[in-house]
Amino acid sequence: MDQRQAIRFRRGLIPVLVLASTVTFASLALALGVPPLTGRVVDLAHILSTGDIEQLSAQLQAHEEKTSNQVAVLIIPSLEGEAIEPFSHHVATTWKLGQKGLDNGALLLIAINERKLRIEVGYGLEGTLTDLRSAHIIRNEIVPRFKSGDMPGGVRAGVDAILKTIEGTYRAEERPFSGNQTGPGPSALQYVLIGIVVGFLAGLVLSQGLRQTRALLGAILSFLVAQLASIPLGLVAAGITAVLLWIVVQANRGSRRGTGRDDWAWYSTRGGGWSGGSFDGGFSGGGGDFGGGGASGQW
């Protein structure tokens, strides 16, 4: 295969990978998408002043530093026909509020047009921030203030009450060591990376001398290793990497490693597609999960 063919091959793969990422997202999407997690207080309906947002964010951050619980607030103009429970669950699990394994996250979601709100509670907080207590907070703290027109006051009182209800349940010392994986194990992305590394090394070693048979054996070897570990994603990645490496080596004898960087760029695009969203503002979810606990209300 000559240089032109190799370039055409690489160019052809990019749209395929982009399409794959898009299709994955499309199948996950509800009519209303999950907003990006730009901070602990995401006010897309602009009912809070900058001062309010800063104060609430500081309060929530202090709480996290003390207890490792991750509580966030999302205010949206409209649910656009979605029911609030599935949407709130979707947001909470996408943002992954709460620490992995502890699942100590909570979300206060307010939909202005529909006049509906919900407190979504992670598995780990259900013991203290029970469904009943969430309902009481909504009923006694938030709704009366919303009804009288004091939106910022309602949000502040709600956050106050939520934090007070769960205060002190999880202490920083109870966090698992950063090295420990109490979760279900390496993520899909990690398997892909393992596969890439294995494939790359195998392809390199067996491509010595640039002989076709050796490179093909390299591909088979990486396939084999991944298969034995039963990591389907890893094996696909390993196979693709080894074969690509073979092609690259064939096409670009003696040229720079710039082409190697292209391969990595594609995989990081795919990896980005799997991570499920981008996190800005220094705040990101800790990997917590939600079982549907909490309470809804309206004003």
Added chain:
Amino acid sequence: MGKLLSTILVGALLVSSVWGCGYNDLQGLDEDTKAAWSEVINQYQRRADLIPNLVATVKGYAEHEKEVLEGVVKARAQATGIQVTPELLKDPAAFEKFQQAQASLTSALGRLIAIAENYPNLKADQNFRDLQSQLEGTENRIAVARKRYIDRVAEYNKMVRYFPTNLTAKFLLHLDEKPNFTVADEKAVAKPPDVKF
């Protein structure tokens, strides 16, 4: 030497494909579905536990709504009367019966809550409102648990049916397809129609 190496590698490749093909994955998914099923059972049980209090509270205000009250009590007895074991997942008929019983209970509960529309005092009663919140919370958890079970079972069943993992499933592990819920959200279907005056 090259030919021998190739033969060995291809041979090992074939063996590992047949053996490695889905062996661990199937076991993993099997465990995942069992865990997801346990969660579904837990939430249904939690719902059943709320009902006696709920019935008692409604009775306090609407004693003569005998039909609805008795309907809930009976439906609950029927649902909790079904022995739920992991074996249920291996028996599609028993699974179906379980699903029906829970769906009936959902309907009966819907009618019970709807009674409150006619009894403003009941509707305003703190205890009733509390129980209603707890019931709503539990229904939501049931929905989440069901969805997760449905997703897990779909993954598992795909692996059991697709080639070549179906060979591993059938001959090595003796794993069969697992039953799935036929209605994704039984609450939406069971909701009694809104009555407006």
